[in-house]
Amino acid sequence: MESMEIDREKPPSTGEEKNEINPIVLVLMGLPGSGKSTFCDEVMRISPRPWARVCQDTINNGKAGTKNQCLSIAVNALRDGKSVFIDRCNISREQRADFLKLGGPQTEKHAVVLDLPPKLCISRSVKRTGHEGNLQGGKAAAVVNQMVPKKELPKLSEGFNRITFCKDEKEVKEAINVYGSFGPLDSLPSGCFGQKNSDTKIQLGIMKFLKKVDPSGNAGSELTVSQKLITNEIEKDSGIQRAKIGSHPSGEALEKLEKDDEPDITSNSGAIAGDNIPTLAFPSISTADFQFNLEKASDIIVEKVEEFVSRIGKARLVLVDLSHGSKILSLVKNKAAQKNIDSSKFFTFVGDITQLRSQRGLQCNVIANAANWRLKPGGGGVNAAIFKAAGSSLEIATKERAVTLSPGKSVIVPLPSSSPLFAGEGVTHVIHVLGPNMNPQRPDCLKDDYVKGCKILREAYTSLFEGFVSIVKSQEVITKNDDLKAKREAVCESENNKKYKGFHEDFEHGVSSSMDGTKIQDKKVNTSKTWAPWTQALHNVVTDPDKHKNVVLDMSDDVIVINDAYPKAQRHVLVLARADGLDSIADVRREHVSLLKTMHDVGLKWAEKFLDENKSLSFRLGYHSAPSMRQLHLHVISQDFNSSHLKNKKHWNSFNTPFFLDSVDVIKEVEDVGNIASKNDKFLSMELRCHRCRSAHPNIPRLKSHISYCQAPFPSALLQNGRLVSSEGTGC
DNA sequence: GTTCTAGAAC
DNA sequence: GTTCTAGAAC
Structure with missing residues (x-):
């Protein structure tokens, strides 16, 4: 995070030391062919403000690059005191999320939505030649068509200070004028702008838009000025109050509410x-x-x-x-x-x-x-x-x-x-x-x-x-x-x-295995698992801790604490059991309950230490039901999952499906049943779902983008029995 | 566990 | 064309 802060100690020399330039991040949103690059070029041509255009189509020495490259170039430009255009499609909330974290809290985030008809975008894309991203011809039409259903209009709640909607060329020109005359020391009013057309056709469009409800339930703050006016008009006209139960009902909904005073x-x-x-x-x-x-x-x-x-x-x-x-x-x-x-x-x-x-x-x-x-x-x-x-x-x-x-x-x-x-x-x-x-x-x-x-x-x-x-x-x-x-x-x-x-x-x-578990509880289970050389790293630490002093954070007679070599979150440590012959949770029996409790207590201590440093974190303590690495180890992992090492579905699901066994539940099950029933490994290939709001995501980048801003409360099961360790739960 | 990479998906 | 996944190798 610190690396993204603009270095305020060294503002660019402007000759006016009193007045600081406040660079902004302007996220463009639009289909290919909507005119994003032209918008940037036009503004930069006339603007007195220093701008940098971060275009994903050309960022890689003239070739298309990655989102991370865009982010890193944008960070540098902001450091140089330049305002930044994020020139990529940015059609979904996920795609925009990372750019909203650029700069410091004083860096304003604006969005300009080039919401032109897809037909027009396609015809422009198909016709153009020499496009920077080589997106032209028939391929362009296919790409535009694919994007249309994924479009999610930006909202202020995403973190934007100002959003300008342009639905036709005229409004695009107006926006170019606004930003073209936006001086380095100027500021623009916050809020949503655009969609002001009040003819019936447009109103219908707005009514459709009004039906969309913010999942967080705070849609009210996000209505544009014109939308609010229209809503107020409806309420005035119909002479009824806005329903308490939900968001802003459409005209149709209001009609129904008039008829149906009470839900049946x-x-x-x-x-x-x-x-x-x-x-x-x-x-x-x-x-x-x-x-x-x-x-x-x-x-x-x-x-x-x-x-x-x-x-x-x-x-x-x-x-x-x-x-x-x-x-x-x-x-x-x-x-x-x-x-x-x-x-x-x-x-x-x-x-x-x-x-x-x-x-x-x-x-x-x-x-x-x-x-x-x-x-x-x-x-x-x-x-x-x-x-x-x-x-x-x-x-x-x-x-x-x-x-x-x-x-x-x-x-x-x-x-x-x-x-x-x-x-x-x-x-x-x-x-x-x-x-x-x-x-x-x-x-x-x-x-x-x-x-x-x-x-x-x-x-x-x-x-x-x-x-x-x-x-x-x-x-x-x-x-x-x-x-x-x-x-x-x-x-x-x-x-x-x-x-x-x-x-x-x-x-x-x-389930069958777990039912059988009561019968086999006192049998020594032969896991008959052979351990490949690369699975021995943790075992090696336990066998010869002196050799690994550089990684050991803490050691007692029973446990050794180390940082996970590839942490999957901001904080991720492992509590290793020192006992010989305990390769994984499958080997644990009743006689190990006190060891499990010790491991839990040590893990809790580390979680609380991390919470002292950063109250916004929360932690889970648990075991992988089928770990890859030999030697029983307890994961203590913060729930931000903000880590470049979290790369694939297996990584995610190993911490966010029942594959991850909470330490408190493991202790109870071993106390009650005598061992841990084997779980299947299919959890690792389950669909990707947010660990907070449970929304499904098509791939890891989209999931990671989502979890970077999702603040939904954790599922209730996690809030019980001390499974989730957070500053609120520690009595602080 | 990670890295590498072919090929699927977009 | 790039992005992303999944399987093999280690």
């Missing part, structure tokens, strides 16, 4: 609170287009809900339909009440399943889709609405999981963070379900065979709810055997879903 829920008022209870919102399967008998369907829904409410812990199931007049909703509501189903775990709800949080204040992390067998968008109803709202990323993610679906089955699709449903509604997974069809106009009609139909509908709900249970469980830290047992029950039967199928089979497998 059967549960207590706590149901709608913006909490983090895992919630599945599901539509009634097969009762719309597939014409399944409503009485029979409602019986099955209530039957299956009753079966699952006992298995979902704190989680909730919510049956959703669009209208108050929904017959299926009232049938289910009454039958659920008759059966005294816990209304905090199951209720019916009126709303659009794609806008439950933004319109109705109901946070649902998982939504079910009444899919078609091809798992394709369209058709109408819930399926069309969900695919439309989730954008192309859902289609792509679905294709990766499955191509078709049989009646009675479901498939779980983790929703990429680029999906608007993820950002706007907080949906992390979509479960596609295919129910039985009774409509002769649709494929696989059962022609009134309700014996078969009911059987398939039951299967569909079972598969859906089990899928939901598996999501809930996979997001918890696996600690107790009880949890594992529940997970065993939660095996999702989704076929056509190899990844998930494999995942659950592995759970099953892991």
Whole structure:
């Protein structure tokens, strides 16, 4: 961080020592062909302020370079007192995040969004020749098309002081004039600018934009001046108050709120609170287009809900339909009440399943889709609405999981963070379900065979709810055997879903070993693992500590503390057990409990020492279930994961999936059971998810970029039993 | 555990 | 074209 501070001791000689130049970072955002480079050239041509243009297309001796090269050149330019253009597409929040950390707190960050129509960008890119990044011709069109769905407009909450939106050439020219006349000692007003056009067409666009909700829930501060005006106008016109429950409702939403004063829920008022209870919102399967008998369907829904409410812990199931007049909703509501189903775990709800949080204040992390067998968008109803709202990323993610679906089955699709449903509604997974069809106009009609139909509908709900249970469980830290047992029950039967199928089979497998664990607890397990030469480094330290004095931080009769040679976070030390014959956690038995406690205490001491130095850190102490390096060692690792050594999925997942066994849980399991059940290693190849907000990310760079700014609270499981060590928890 | 690198993904 | 992953070698 220090290296990025501008050296204020040596400002460039300006002749005016009193007035300091405040260089700014101006992040351009736009598709290829939107005119970013031209914008920079024009501003630099007329600006009295010293500028440096950091262009990723040419940064590497005229060739395209990397983001890190851009960052390093930008740091140097800022040191020289120059303001910096970040000339790259920067279309997603992740792509911009690192540039917002440039300079010191007094370095203003501006964004100029060249939000020109993709068609125009494509036609410009295709036509141009001699482009610096060699992005021209047909290739350019493909690249632009790929980028369009990934576009995320910048927000002030990302860390920008000022954002200028330009939607056409005229507004681009205005922005060039503003920055062209922006003197070295001038300052520009903060806030969002642009999108001021008030004609109907533009308003519709803005209304669409208004529907997007900041996941952090503080959208209010980010509305542009014009957007605020429009919102106020709507509120004035309709004569109603903005709903307390969510963000800024669209016109459509306001209409609904006028009609529906109270949300239709059967549960207590706590149901709608913006909490983090895992919630599945599901539509009634097969009762719309597939014409399944409503009485029979409602019986099955209530039957299956009753079966699952006992298995979902704190989680909730919510049956959703669009209208108050929904017959299926009232049938289910009454039958659920008759059966005294816990209304905090199951209720019916009126709303659009794609806008439950933004319109109705109901946070649902998982939504079910009444899919078609091809798992394709369209058709109408819930399926069309969900695919439309989730954008192309859902289609792509679905294709990766499955191509078709049989009646009675479901498939779980983790929703990429680029999906608007993820950002706007907080949906992390979509479960596609295919129910039985009774409509002769649709494929696989059962022609009134309700014996078969009911059987398939039951299967569909079972598969859906089990899928939901598996999501809930996979997001918890696996600690107790009880949890594992529940997970065993939660095996999702989704076929056509190899990844998930494999995942659950592995759970099953892991559970079997843990159950067997009680039987083999006193047997000396022969791990029969051979250790390659490179796995011996830690063992060598323990065997001959004197030889490794340079790396040893601390030593006692039982343990040696060293820095991890390739730290995966700002602070990362290892507490090595000195005992002979303890290669890994698999070798630990009851007689080692006191050693484990010593290791934990030493680890805690080091975590607290690091916390004294930096209160913003937090730590986890734990073991890898299948370590690569020989000699039992406890990781003490800060949760920033800010390290150049964290390079791949295995690195990430080894600290952020159940592959990482918290020391407190290990001690308890060895005390209770006598050993640690072997876990499978498939956790290492699981999808990449943020350890705080659990969002999914396509690759390591994107994940790292995300975690550099994600400040979501840690999952509740980590906050329990002292798994997470932070300054708040140490009584300081 | 890391490094290297082919080839997939973008 | 570059970026990124994943598997082999160590």
